[in-house]
Amino acid sequence: MVGPPPAVAEVRAAVRRALDLLDSSQRGAPLVVACSGGADSLALAAAVAAEAPQSSAVVVDHGLQPGSAAQAQAAVELLDKIGLA
Numbered sequence: 491m492v493g494p495p496p497a498v499a500e501v502r503a504a505v506r507r508a509l510d511l512l513d514s515s516q517r518g519a520p521l522v523v524a525c526s527g528g529a530d531s532l533a534l535a536a537a538v539a540a541e542a543p544q545s546s547a548v549v550v551d552h553g554l555q556p557g558s559a560a561q562a563q564a565a566v567e568l569l570d571k572i573g574l575a
Contacts, residue, residue, distance in 0.1 A: 501537040509541060521545035523574065526552055527565030539572045547574035
């Protein structure tokens with residue numbers, strides 16, 4: 491069985507390390523990840539979905555660029571597909 495690409499594996503490992511730092515009373519609690527729809531926040535959201543599947547996402551339309559509303563809507567649709575509605 492082939493695992494995820496190295497970059498994906500590294501981000502997931504970073505999320506696992508961050509989750510391991512949580513106090514024992516916080517472990518297993520749902521997370522909320524903010525997502526602008528950019529590559530970085532989508533990568534983080536995908537890693538959180540894989541490592542903490544009970545979590546959800548909040549999409550932020552920063553309004554700083556033309557087309558940001560469409561990008562935010564596309565992010566909502568993608569996040570829904572990976573289980574972070």
